[in-house]
Structures are given as structure tokens and as C-alpha cells.
Amino acid sequence: MEHQILTFYDWVAKLSSSELVALILIVTLPLVFLIVYALVAILGELKISAFIQERLGPMRTGPWGIIQPVAEVVKLLQKEDITPDAANKPLFNMAPFLMFTAAYAGFAVIPFSSHFVPAGINLGLFYIFAMGSLAVIGLVMGGWASNNKYSLLGALRSVAQIVSYEIPAAIVILSIVVLASSMNLQVINANQGGWFWNWYVFGGPGSIWKLLVIPFTFGMFLLYLIASLAETNRTPFDIPEGESEIVAGYHTEYSGMKFAMFFFAEYANMFVVAALLSILFFGGWNSPFGDFMNGPIWGVFWFISKSFFFVFVQIWLRWTLPRLRVDQLMGVSWKVMTPVAFLCFFAVGLWAMLK
Amino acid sequence: MLSDFGIILLFFILGVVFVAAGLITAAIIRPHHPNPVKQSTYECGEEPMGNPWIKFNIRFYVIALVFLLFDVEVVFLFPWAVVFRDMSRIGDTVLWFAFIEMAVFVVILLAGLAYVWAKGDLNWEKPRPYIPSLKDLVVTKKS
Numbered sequence: 001m002e003h004q005i006l007t008f009y010d011w012v013a014k015l016s017s018s019e020l021v022a023l024i025l026i027v028t029l030p031l032v033f034l035i036v037y038a039l040v041a042i043l044g045e046l047k048i049s050a051f052i053q054e055r056l057g058p059m060r061t062g063p064w065g066i067i068q069p070v071a072e073v074v075k076l077l078q079k080e081d082i083t084p085d086a087a088n089k090p091l092f093n094m095a096p097f098l099m100f101t102a103a104y105a106g107f108a109v110i111p112f113s114s115h116f117v118p119a120g121i122n123l124g125l126f127y128i129f130a131m132g133s134l135a136v137i138g139l140v141m142g143g144w145a146s147n148n149k150y151s152l153l154g155a156l157r158s159v160a161q162i163v164s165y166e167i168p169a170a171i172v173i174l175s176i177v178v179l180a181s182s183m184n185l186q187v188i189n190a191n192q193g194g195w196f197w198n199w200y201v202f203g204g205p206g207s208i209w210k211l212l213v214i215p216f217t218f219g220m221f222l223l224y225l226i227a228s229l230a231e232t233n234r235t236p237f238d239i240p241e242g243e244s245e246i247v248a249g250y251h252t253e254y255s256g257m258k259f260a261m262f263f264f265a266e267y268a269n270m271f272v273v274a275a276l277l278s279i280l281f282f283g284g285w286n287s288p289f290g291d292f293m294n295g296p297i298w299g300v301f302w303f304i305s306k307s308f309f310f311v312f313v314q315i316w317l318r319w320t321l322p323r324l325r326v327d328q329l330m331g332v333s334w335k336v337m338t339p340v341a342f343l344c345f346f347a348v349g350l351w352a353m354l355k
Numbered sequence: 356m357l358s359d360f361g362i363i364l365l366f367f368i369l370g371v372v373f374v375a376a377g378l379i380t381a382a383i384i385r386p387h388h389p390n391p392v393k394q395s396t397y398e399c400g401e402e403p404m405g406n407p408w409i410k411f412n413i414r415f416y417v418i419a420l421v422f423l424l425f426d427v428e429v430v431f432l433f434p435w436a437v438v439f440r441d442m443s444r445i446g447d448t449v450l451w452f453a454f455i456e457m458a459v460f461v462v463i464l465l466a467g468l469a470y471v472w473a474k475g476d477l478n479w480e481k482p483r484p485y486i487p488s489l490k491d492l493v494v495t496k497k498s
Contacts, residue, residue: 023357027365031373077381085394086407096378101370108366118366119359126433127363148396149407160415163422170429177436252397257381261374327479330418334468334477338425342465346458352440353454 008116008296026118030107038267042069045315052319079256087253088145095142096254096261102134103268110275111186113285113299124185125173128276132231135269136162142262143250154249157239157326164333165230165237171341172220172227175348176280179204179217189284196288201281206355216347221281223341225313228273230333232266235318239326274310275303282306417476421468428464432457 012022043058046068050057058065083092109124111117121127136159143155179200180188192199201221203210230237241249251262278284284306285299293302324332357365396403435457442450471477 023362023365027362027369030366031369077377078385079381080386080388081381082389082393084396085391086396086403097371097374100374101367104370104373105363105366108363119362121359121363144408146396147407148403149398149409152407152409152411156411156415160418164418167422167425167429170426174429174432174436177433178439181437181440183433183437247397247399256385257377261377330477330479334421335472338468339465342461345461349439349454349457353443353450 008113011115026116030110030112030118031104033112034104034107034268034271037271038264039069039073041267041270041311041315042072044312045318048312048315049319052316073260076257076260081256081258082253084147084253086147088147091141091145092253093258095138095145096258096265098141099135099138099265100261100268102131102138103265103272105134106131106268106272109185110272111189111279111284112303113296114186114189115296116300117186120184120186122182122184125177125183125188125280128185128272129170129173132269132272133162133166135265138265139250142254146250146253148253150246150248150252151250154241154246154252157246158233158241158250161233161237161239161329161333162231164330165227165337168223168333168337168341169227169231171338171345172224173280175216175220175341175345176200178345178348178352185279185284189279189286192283193286195290196283199281199283199286209355210351213348213351216344216351217281219340220344220348221277223337223344224277224280225310226332226337228277229314229317230329232269232273232314234270234314236321236324237329238318238323239329270311270314271307274307274314277310278303278306414476414479417471421471421476424464424467428460431460 009022009026012025013019016022043066047057047065058068061067061071083089106128108119109117109121109127111120139158139162140155143151143158146152176188177183180191182188182191188200192204194205196202198205201217203213203217229235233241239245241251246252251259254262283302285303287294287298287302396407398404435453439450439453439457442453
């Protein structure tokens with residue numbers, strides 16, 4: 001990366017005169033962030049759902065219930081871990097590892113700021129997309145190994161859904177790659193520098209003629225938003241864990257800390273897709289106002305607030321929309337979103353060529 | 356010190372270590388009183404009936420196949436997408452050629468999608484069962 005002068009890694013290495021410290025920090029900071037974020041998001045989900053339903057939500061643990069997520073983690077830590085006799089034990093125990101590791105591995109390429117990215121690889125976008133698909137294997141593993149009808153049905157539904165929505169998401173990502181000419185998330189971010197009309201949701205940097213492409217890029221944003229909801233199994237796409245039909249889907253048999261890991265992985269995935277939305281379409285760590293409040297430190301603020309906004313949107317939608325039926329779900333993905341995504345892809349390709 | 360992919364490997368290791376640490380902590384402080392009823396498969400309190408590894412809908416396979424086709428296509432398109440804009444440096448003819456080449460590639464697959472669509476494999480609803488009526492039994496003179 002030639003536009004980086006002194007990255008966080010170099011800075012820590014210089015300050016502590018040891019690269020090991022920098023290495024440890026750059027690998028563990030995302031995990032610390034993930035834990036803090038998960039606690040905030042759990043409380044946020046409880047409170048937002050409560051406010052949407054005109055309740056107060058948790059109020060007893062700590063002032064205004066803010067220690068509730070910590071209490072839940074402590075509760076889950078103490079819960080007895082039940083492995084059914086019928087389950088395939090090695091796979092049953094491996095599934096939480098795979099789910100969480102795949103979700104956390106996605107964090108390796110997320111640029112939190114122009115100067116903080118754990119691994120600024122050129123394949124960033126491709127890698128993060130692959131890690132998103134890896135979660136499917138964890139799902140099937142857990143669902144199949146549980147040896148439970150609900151789990152198997154939940155896992156099957158979930159795979160069919162994730163796999164169907166991955167196609168529109170992939171085409172949208174492809175269109176962004178055409179616009180950015182790079183799969184490196186730092187380059188994609190750097191391309192969108194300046195004012196907010198340089199964001200890819202508004203067609204990226206360009207002359208007045210980009211007005212022609214804005215409808216398509218905005219459509220791509222909506223497509224990716226919908227697809228990302230489906231990929232994280234959030235409502236309205238939560239038939240894999242539809243409580244009214246198949247108890248809890250693929251994690252019916254999981255209890256205690258293993259269940260907590262599935263839960264944790266879901267929240268981590270929520271952040272990864274929210275981060276991708278903000279990176280691909282909303283400039284990532286770029287300030288919306290040109291050079292105002294722009295820089296490596298402000299970048300962290302902008303990136304996290306944009307990503308948290310999309311996490312909020314996911315929670316908001318969950319408590320607003322009802323669940324879709326399975327035929328509607330597949331119909332929307334294959335008959336509406338895939339053709340529209342290809343239309344956007346062709347439009348963006350043509351525009352990128354004629355510009 | 357480490358390459359970028361080395362850092363990614365560290366992320367994988369840290370993810371596994373984190374889950375292991377959580378599970379081990381839980382194993383130390385949680386109770387452990389297994390009994391056959393508790394360890395039985397959950398089926399809303401009923402005794403589990405039959406094999407849980409049931410036969411499932413053939414449509415899942417069709418979806419998986421169509422997905423596979425499109426995913427492979429996307430994998431092939433990624434390198435194209437990265438270099439597409441830079442082709443304008445070579446010349447407009449090459450750029451047009453690249454675009455049309457991609458279009459041919461995509462349209463062939465879209466034709467496949469249209470075929471699957473027309474065949475009705477994308478419809479999740481079951482086809483309406485044919486209910487025989489009296490007419491079917493009566494052999495008319497015409498036939």
C-alpha cells in the first residue's frame with residue numbers, strides 16, 4: 001500500500017521497538033472490539049426490540065439494564081452442556097469452532113481506518129466473501145450432527161437460503177469491483193475519498209454523467225442489504241430458525257457455551273456484512289465532508305458509526321417485518337434479485353467502459 | 356515480520372483459541388449431571404420417532420446445482436472485473452472486446468437460468484396433484 005505512510009502496525013512497532021507487540025495488538029484488537037461490540041449489540045437488540053414493541057426491556061441488571069448482556073454471558077457460562085446421545089459428537093463439537101472462526105477470520109481484512117487493517121491483502125473482498133460462505137459448512141455440520149429433525153431441516157433451509165442469496169450478493173460485489181478495479185478493501189475505500197457524493201452508492205467519483213449510473217448503484221446497495229440480511233439468517237429471512245415451525249433450527253440441540261458461540265458468530269457475521277455495506281457503498285473510513293473530520297483517528301469513528309448504523313438497520317428490520325415463506329424467499333432470490341443484479345452489473349460495466 | 360496471510364492464519368488460530376477458552380471455562384464452572392432423559396434427542400417432549408436423517412425435498416439439490424453454476428461463473432468473473440477498467444489503456448477495441456466476451460459468457464448462463472425458470476424448478480410450491488374424476492374413467496367414442 002503506497003498511500004499509507006505509517007500504519008498502526010509500524011507505529012506500535014516503532015514505539016515499543018518490537019514487532020511482536022505490534023503483531024499481538026493487531027490480531028487481538030479486533031477480537032476485543034468484537035466482544036465489546038457483541039455486548040453492545042445484544043443490549044441494543046433487547047432495547048430496540050423493547051422500544052419498538054412499547055416495552056421497557058431489561059431494567060433490573062444495573063442502571064437501565066446495561067449489565068444485562070454480561071449477565072447473559074455469565075448465565076450461559078454456568079449452563080450445563082448437554083450433548084444428545086444420538087449426536088455425532090466430533091462434528092457436533094466442531095461446528096461452533098468452525099462457525100466462530102469463520103466469522104472472526106472475516107475481521108482480518110476489515111479496514112477500521114486508513115492506517116489500521118490487520119491484513120491488507122489484495123484479495124480482501126474475495127476473501128471476506130469466502131469466509132461468509134464458510135459459515136454454511138458450520139451450519140450443516142451442526143444441523144446434521146445433532147441428529148434431530150428440527151436441526152436437519154433448519155440446516156437445509158439455511159443452506160438453501162444462504163446459497164441462493166449469495167448469487168445476487170456476489171454479482172453486486174462484482175459490480176463494485178468493476179467500479180473500483182480492485183479487490184483490496186483499502187483501495188476501494190481510498191477510491192471513495194472526498195465528499196459523500198464520491199461514495200459508490202452515489203456512483204463513485206466522476207463527472208455529472210454519473211447521474212446515469214446512480215439508480216443502478218443505489219439498486220445494488222438495496223440488493224446487497226437484502227442479501228446480507230439473508231446471509232446472516234436475520235428476519236425477514238429467518239426461516240432457518242423459525243421458532244414457530246422448527247424450534248430453533250440448526251442449534252436446537254446446542255446449549256450452554258456452545259450455543260453462545262453460535263450466537264456470537266451470528267453477531268460477528270452481522271458486523272461483517274454491515275462493515276462490507278459501509279465499505280463498499282458508504283466510503284468506509286472516509287468522512288462524508290471532504291477533509292473535515294478526516295484522518296486515521298476519525299476514520300475509526302466514521303467506519304464504526306457507519307457499520308453500527310447498518311447493524312441498527314438489521315435489528316430494526318428484524319422487529320418490523322414478518323417472516324417470509326420459503327417459496328417467497330426462493331422466488332425473490334432467483335426470480336427478482338438475480339436478474340436485477342445482472343442488469344445492474346451490465347449497466348455498471350457499460351458505464352465503466354464508456355466513461 | 357509476518358506476511359498478510361500469516362496474519363490471517365493468526366486470526367484463524369485466535370478464533371479457535373477463543374472458542375476453546377470459552378468452552379474450557381464453561382467446563383470448569385458448569386454442573387455436569389447427565390441422565391438418559393436429558394441426553395435424549397429433543398422432539399418437543401415426545402419420544403423421537405424414526406430416523407432423524409429424513410429424506411428431504413429434491414428441490415434442495417436443484418438449488419445447489421444452480422448455485423454451483425453461478426458461483427463458478429462469479430469466480431471466473433472476478434479477475435475480469437479487476438482488470439476491466441485498466442483495459443482502456445490498451446485501447447477501445449480491446450475494451451469492447453472484453454465487455455462483449457463477458458456478455459457472451461454471462462448470457463449463456465442466464466439462458467441456463469431462464470431454462471431452469473421455464474422448467475419450473477425455481478417454483479418452490481408443489482405442483483397441484485392431479486385428482487382423477489369420473490370423466491377419466493369413461494371411455495368416450497371419440498378416442
